Amino acid sequence: MQDLLIYLILGLSIGVMSGFFGIGGGFILTPTLILMGFAPVIAIATSLLYTVATSLSGVVAHFRLKNIKWETSIIIGISGILATQLAHPFVIFLGRYQLENTVIPLMYLALILYFSISILVSKPPSKEQTNTKTKYAYVKIVLIGLFAGFVSTALGVGGGFIIVPLLMGVLAFQPKYAVGTSLLSVFMIVVAGFTTYASTVELDFAVIGSLIIGALVGGQLGAKVTKVYEDKQVKHFLAGLYIATGVSLVFKLFHLDFFGLLILFTYCLYMLLHFLHHTVKIRLKEKEVG
Numbered sequence: 001m002q003d004l005l006i007y008l009i010l011g012l013s014i015g016v017m018s019g020f021f022g023i024g025g026g027f028i029l030t031p032t033l034i035l036m037g038f039a040p041v042i043a044i045a046t047s048l049l050y051t052v053a054t055s056l057s058g059v060v061a062h063f064r065l066k067n068i069k070w071e072t073s074i075i076i077g078i079s080g081i082l083a084t085q086l087a088h089p090f091v092i093f094l095g096r097y098q099l100e101n102t103v104i105p106l107m108y109l110a111l112i113l114y115f116s117i118s119i120l121v122s123k124p125p126s127k128e129q130t131n132t133k134t135k136y137a138y139v140k141i142v143l144i145g146l147f148a149g150f151v152s153t154a155l156g157v158g159g160g161f162i163i164v165p166l167l168m169g170v171l172a173f174q175p176k177y178a179v180g181t182s183l184l185s186v187f188m189i190v191v192a193g194f195t196t197y198a199s200t201v202e203l204d205f206a207v208i209g210s211l212i213i214g215a216l217v218g219g220q221l222g223a224k225v226t227k228v229y230e231d232k233q234v235k236h237f238l239a240g241l242y243i244a245t246g247v248s249l250v251f252k253l254f255h256l257d258f259f260g261l262l263i264l265f266t267y268c269l270y271m272l273l274h275f276l277h278h279t280v281k282i283r284l285k286e287k288e289v290g
Contacts, residue, residue, distance in 0.1 A: 004207070004210045007211050007214070008210040008211070008213060008214045010032070010214065011050065011212060011213065011214025011218065012214030012215070012217055012218040013272060014032075014218065015054050015057065015219045016219075016221050016222040016225070016272060016275065017241070017271065017272075018054040018055070018215065018218065018219050019057065019061055019223035019224075019225075020222035020223070020225050020226055020234070020275070021179060021234070025055075025215060025219075026048060026051040026152075026190070028264070029047045029050055029051075029211070030044060030047040030155060031245055032264060033046060034104075035248060035252055035260050035264070040091075040104050041091060041197075042201055042202075042203065044155065044197065045194065045197035045198075045201045045203055046207070048152075048153070048190050049194050049203070049208055050212060050215060051190040052190050052191055053211075053216060053219075054216075054218075054219050055183050055187040056187050057218075057220060058179075058183040058222070059180075059184050059187055060220075061224070062179065062180030062183055062223055065180065065226075067181070068180040068181055068183075068184055069173070069177055069180075069181045072141055072167075072171070072181050073181045073182075074184075074185075075142060076142075076148065076181075076185040077185040077187075077188030078188070079144075079146045079149060080148050080149025080159060080189035081189060082145075082146065082149065083146045083148075083149030083153075084150070084153040084192045085192075085196070087150045087154040087193070087196075088193075088196035088197065091104075091153070104155060105253055106253075108155060108246070109246050109249055112242045112243070112245055113246060115161065116242035116243050116246070118165055119235050119238055119239040120236075120239050137171065140171060141171070144162075144166045144167070145185065148160075148162045148163050148166075148185070148189065149192075149193075152186075152189050152190060153189075153193035153196060159185065159189050160182045160183065160185075160186045163178075163181075163182040164178045164238070165178075165238075168235075175234045176226055179226065225275045228279055228282045237271060240267065240271075244263055244267035248260035248261065248263045
């Protein structure tokens with residue numbers, strides 16, 4: 001019972017960040033589960049099922065906020081679904097030759113390094129949402145979907161941690177639209193990705209259920225918090241999350257799992273406390289004005 005409470009709190013915390021960043025939650029959950037001792041394939045499958053719930057919760061919240069660009073999201077989702085069918089055999093191959101404990105963390109590190117840098121150096125988009133309907137733009141959207149779909153199923157992430165920075169950097173989406181659009185694409189991709197694992201791994205559904213219950217509440221809270229932060233702040237928080245996750249995985253590679261978990265936990269706790277403080281501060285100001 002105590003263990004399930006820990007997973008409930010973990011699901012809630014990651015759910016808040018999922019709704020805030022549009023990352024689906026798997027980006028944080030998969031390395032966390034690996035650091036907690038889960039086998040990589042089990043961590044990936046668990047994370048994908050969890051991400052189905054977090055992304056759906058986030059989609060509902062961002063639909064209400066009108067942050068979803070439907071055409072872009074559906075194209076990315078369909079492209080991503082196609083790519084998921086290539087990623088599962090790749091993960092099974094790694095497991096067969098006992099390479100997953102090295103290759104998967106290294107893949108994470110490479111992507112984290114690239115996206116944390118790209119977020120920090122990207123130029124701010126214009127106030128008006130750019131969504132040019134050209135063939136070249138559609139090619140970019142399809143490539144984003146293919147890349148996100150493969151990485152989603154290979155690493156057990158929703159793909160949002162790839163889609164969000166690419167939408168901002170390649171297609172000049174404002175962060176709130178990148179988050180909302182990403183979540184719908186992520187939902188489509190992770191449903192397809194999880195089905196490729198469902199029949200080949202044994203999962204602890206009590207743990208997953210606890211994670212999902214927390215996620216359903218956290219996703220709604222995280223989406224609402226986006227309204228009280230500026231775009232620049234969202235980008236810096238996201239880059240910091242990538243860096244903290246990357247550092248934690250470096251510790252994992254050197255078998256220092258506890259220190260990796262400590263770093264990731266500390267940064268996530270800092271973000272949650274910042275969200276709480278900033279939200280309360282804004283609400284008090286609104287009451288004073290009202």
